[in-house]
Amino acid sequence: MVLERVPQGLRGELTRWMLELKAGVFAGTLSAVVRERLWEKVCSEADDGGCFLIYNAANEQGFLIHACGSTSRIPEVFEGLQLIRIPKQVENDSVEGEKMCGGS
Numbered sequence: 001m002v003l004e005r006v007p008q009g010l011r012g013e014l015t016r017w018m019l020e021l022k023a024g025v026f027a028g029t030l031s032a033v034v035r036e037r038l039w040e041k042v043c044s045e046a047d048d049g050g051c052f053l054i055y056n057a058a059n060e061q062g063f064l065i066h067a068c069g070s071t072s073r074i075p076e077v078f079e080g081l082q083l084i085r086i087p088k089q090v091e092n093d094s095v096e097g098e099k100m101c102g103g104s
Contacts, residue, residue: 001026001042004071005049010042043068 003011003024011024017038018028030038035055042051050071057064065075065082074085 001038001054002052003042003046003049004051004069006042006046006051007049010045014038014042039066039068 001014001018003014003026006024011020014020014026017030017034018026020026035053039051039053042053046069048070050067050069052071052073052075053066054063056062061081063082065084067073067075072087074087075082076085077083
């Protein structure tokens with residue numbers, strides 16, 4: 001799971017079940033039932049934040065992506081593949097940041 005702008009307590013709750021590799025990035029092996037219950041909890045308590053759930057699946061990519069709330073990336077299906085779209089606003093912000101930091 002990847003959580004963006006969610007309450008600290010929600011991140012703390014997930015550390016009972018998974019490892020927090022980086023702020024808001026969680027990894028672990030969960031049963032389908034536990035995964036679904038945690039996902040419901042995360043989506044209901046995300047407030048103004050957003051969340052991604054990525055897990056193994058029997059498809060060509062080998063995984064599925066679910067999103068809820070207000071995320072900085074948008075999963076979309078293109079010809080049967082799940083891809084991530086970066087909205088224009090985020091792209092423009094990163095270009096501005098590169099100029100300010102002395103990037104090309």
